[in-house]
Amino acid sequence: MDHLLEIRNLSIDLPRGKKLPPIKLVEGIDLDINKKQNFGVVGESGCGKSITCNAIMGLLSYPLKVGKGSSIRFQNSNGKEQEIVGMAPQELCKIRGNEISMIFQEPMTALDPMYTIEQQINEALSFHTNLTKAEMHDASLEMLKKVKIPRAEEILRDYPHHLSGGMLQRVMIAIALINNPRLLIADEPTTALDVTIQAQILDLMNELRESYDTSVIMITHDLGVIAETCEHVAVFYAGQVVEEASVVDIFHHTAHPYTEGLLRSVTSLGNAKKELYTIKGMVPSAGNFSTGCRFADRCDRCMDKCKTECPPLVEIETGHKCRCWLHIDGAVEEA
Amino acid sequence: MSEQKVLFDVQHLQTYFPILGGVVRKTVGYVHAVEDVSFQIREKETFSLVGESGCGKSTTGRTILRLIEPTKGKIIFDGQDLCQLDKESMRKMRRNMQLVFQDPYSSLNPRMTVRKLLEEPLDTHFKLTPAEKEEQIKWITEAVGINPEHLERYPHQFSGGQRQRISIARALITKPKFVVADEPVSALDVSIQAQILNLLMDLQKNMELSYLFISHDLNVVRHISNRVGVMYLGRIVEMGNTEDVYQNPMHPYTQALLSAIPKRDPLEEKKRIRLEGDVPSPANPPKGCAFHDRCVHCMGICSEQVPEARELEPGHFVACHLFDK
Numbered sequence: 001m002d003h004l005l006e007i008r009n010l011s012i013d014l015p016r017g018k019k020l021p022p023i024k025l026v027e028g029i030d031l032d033i034n035k036k037q038n039f040g041v042v043g044e045s046g047c048g049k050s051i052t053c054n055a056i057m058g059l060l061s062y063p064l065k066v067g068k069g070s071s072i073r074f075q076n077s078n079g080k081e082q083e084i085v086g087m088a089p090q091e092l093c094k095i096r097g098n099e100i101s102m103i104f105q106e107p108m109t110a111l112d113p114m115y116t117i118e119q120q121i122n123e124a125l126s127f128h129t130n131l132t133k134a135e136m137h138d139a140s141l142e143m144l145k146k147v148k149i150p151r152a153e154e155i156l157r158d159y160p161h162h163l164s165g166g167m168l169q170r171v172m173i174a175i176a177l178i179n180n181p182r183l184l185i186a187d188e189p190t191t192a193l194d195v196t197i198q199a200q201i202l203d204l205m206n207e208l209r210e211s212y213d214t215s216v217i218m219i220t221h222d223l224g225v226i227a228e229t230c231e232h233v234a235v236f237y238a239g240q241v242v243e244e245a246s247v248v249d250i251f252h253h254t255a256h257p258y259t260e261g262l263l264r265s266v267t268s269l270g271n272a273k274k275e276l277y278t279i280k281g282m283v284p285s286a287g288n289f290s291t292g293c294r295f296a297d298r299c300d301r302c303m304d305k306c307k308t309e310c311p312p313l314v315e316i317e318t319g320h321k322c323r324c325w326l327h328i329d330g331a332v333e334e335a
Numbered sequence: 336m337s338e339q340k341v342l343f344d345v346q347h348l349q350t351y352f353p354i355l356g357g358v359v360r361k362t363v364g365y366v367h368a369v370e371d372v373s374f375q376i377r378e379k380e381t382f383s384l385v386g387e388s389g390c391g392k393s394t395t396g397r398t399i400l401r402l403i404e405p406t407k408g409k410i411i412f413d414g415q416d417l418c419q420l421d422k423e424s425m426r427k428m429r430r431n432m433q434l435v436f437q438d439p440y441s442s443l444n445p446r447m448t449v450r451k452l453l454e455e456p457l458d459t460h461f462k463l464t465p466a467e468k469e470e471q472i473k474w475i476t477e478a479v480g481i482n483p484e485h486l487e488r489y490p491h492q493f494s495g496g497q498r499q500r501i502s503i504a505r506a507l508i509t510k511p512k513f514v515v516a517d518e519p520v521s522a523l524d525v526s527i528q529a530q531i532l533n534l535l536m537d538l539q540k541n542m543e544l545s546y547l548f549i550s551h552d553l554n555v556v557r558h559i560s561n562r563v564g565v566m567y568l569g570r571i572v573e574m575g576n577t578e579d580v581y582q583n584p585m586h587p588y589t590q591a592l593l594s595a596i597p598k599r600d601p602l603e604e605k606k607r608i609r610l611e612g613d614v615p616s617p618a619n620p621p622k623g624c625a626f627h628d629r630c631v632h633c634m635g636i637c638s639e640q641v642p643e644a645r646e647l648e649p650g651h652f653v654a655c656h657l658f659d660k
Contacts (some may be wrong), residue, residue, distance in 0.1 A: 224597025
């Protein structure tokens with residue numbers, strides 16, 4: 001396997017009792033994450049981007065379940081492939097926080113208010129290493145310095161409420177990176193922060209990625225964050241990947257009408273006081289997806305075919321995949 | 336723009352919150368939420384306050400509606416000093432000034448139907464017959480784009496964007512002249528944000544409204560406002576016409592803030608002025624210029640004296656010692 005992580009045909013079910021079939025919250029997700037790649041996942045709320053990544057970590061909350069036929073394969077540090085779906089909880093614990101770790105959106109709620117920063121960093125170490133207490137102290141101190149926290153020695157003894165949002169997010173990054181993971185999942189790491197702090201955190205993450213051999217999956221709804229940090233992007237809409245390409249292609253050779261609408265409705269610089277472009281209507285709720293293209297009733301270029309048949313995700317150019325009938329004539333054979 | 340009448344004139348506004356401590360809840364200090372803020376809003380204009388969290392922009396918005404009593408300063412609305420009004424005349428005044436809140440999930444009462452939510456401001460401010468009320472509700476639902484069939488529904492049955500429309504309808508049903516919009520789109524998705532911003536701009540045109548628009552999103556502010564004030568720790572550090580401020584930012588804080596906006600294009604080369612550290616606590620603001628300990632151009636005078644706002648270009652005010660003569 002040449003990819004670090006391969007997701008094949010991932011679906012996530014919301015069971016509805018014995019009589020009804022489950023609602024598919026996401027369906028048919030195929031993603032490949034390369035080593036040392038910065039992968040962006042972008043979409044509006046409710047499109048399934050966060051639960052997809054929770055599934056990678058085995059963190060789906062009850063009653064959500066990974067559907068039948070899904071596969072998430074991860075190559076661990078020994079070069080061995082592992083199937084994450086259906087893995088025993090004890091095995092998962094060995095991977096989580098060690099090979100794959102995660103940064104959450106709200107640093108204020110993700111840290112435990114009852115423990116000091118040092119205790120929380122050490123927790124990650126004590127699970128996965130056999131360091132002595134003194135060694136752990138040194139390791140966490142060094143890590144805090146790497147994420148550029150001033151007065152690191154003092155901060156170790158502080159509790160989360162002593163620190164500001166930006167500082168806490170740095171602590172979260174320190175905890176996530178302390179075991180030198182091969183994959184880091186960042187779920188909206190800067191959404192709760194101010195712009196100047198967001199800029200600091202994004203710069204820090206870019207710098208750290210250079211010095212670690214870590215792939216990053218950046219989940220966000222902000223196209224600016226994508227432009228700033230990612231190399232490859234998948235656009236999610238209503239539980240499906242609608243477009244996947246390199247970041248330059250997404251911004252400059254946009255293929256899918258939804259991506260285009262998303263880019264155009266961003267309040268861009270320089271067109272002040274003009275009417276903004278809007279995508280009409282709302283995201284359909286899970287369970288009410290049409291059998292055709294899920295974007296059809298909001299699309300300006302909707303055709304008859306779109307309403308009845310769901311387009312497949314096909315490669316329209318090398319490394320540029322799109323799920324839209326507009327781009328499919330001729331490409332069908334290739335797929 | 337300047338020939339239009341000044342609707343709101345805020346002079347040296349100051350709002351402090353006491354910090355209570357000890358067994359007898361004695362005042363042990365003050366949070367300097369708004370230190371010294373002056374601005375004017377003209378008729379049919381959108382004035383924006385922008386800044387990071389904790390800089391006092393929301394407190395300013397609420398203080399000028401007298402939802403929070405100011406510690407000092409004058410708030411003149413349409414020629415009347417709001418601070419001088421007694422409770423009853425203030426209540427009557429409120430129909431002219433309304434507020435749209437940030438979070439449409441918590442600002443609507445979950446136990447009231449949309450119809451009740453819309454009737455409430457009418458009952459508070461006017462004595463209308465049921466037929467007249469019906470007419471008003473019909474008018475406002477059409478204006479903001481709520482389906483009249485949904486009037487008997489409860490807030491939880493709507494999405495975020497729809498709820499924000501209800502909030503806007505509730506604010507506008509008394510036909511105010513002035514609306515404070517406190518981060519009205521921050522809780523919404525990009526595609527819905529655009530819909531709500533368009534709605535706000537349409538309503539402004541049709542109803543001749545003035546807005547005080549409060550936001551931390553610099554792109555949204557640039558899009559919607561005529562003039563903008565950049566706040567830092569309870570003071571306006573730079574104020575001017577939106578394009579003047581965005582294209583020619585003079586205050587070091589504004590420059591850093593604008594350079595921190597994520598780029599809109601992966602190919603764009605962007606030089607970033609990086610700010611170190613966090614915003615100081617408003618309970619214990621630094622002496623002199625509030626920004627001096629993060630400023631790259633900090634001089635000796637900055638830590639001693641608070642800079643005065645001066646007009647460097649017509650209508651463009653900057654409070655910074657760099658421009659002292």
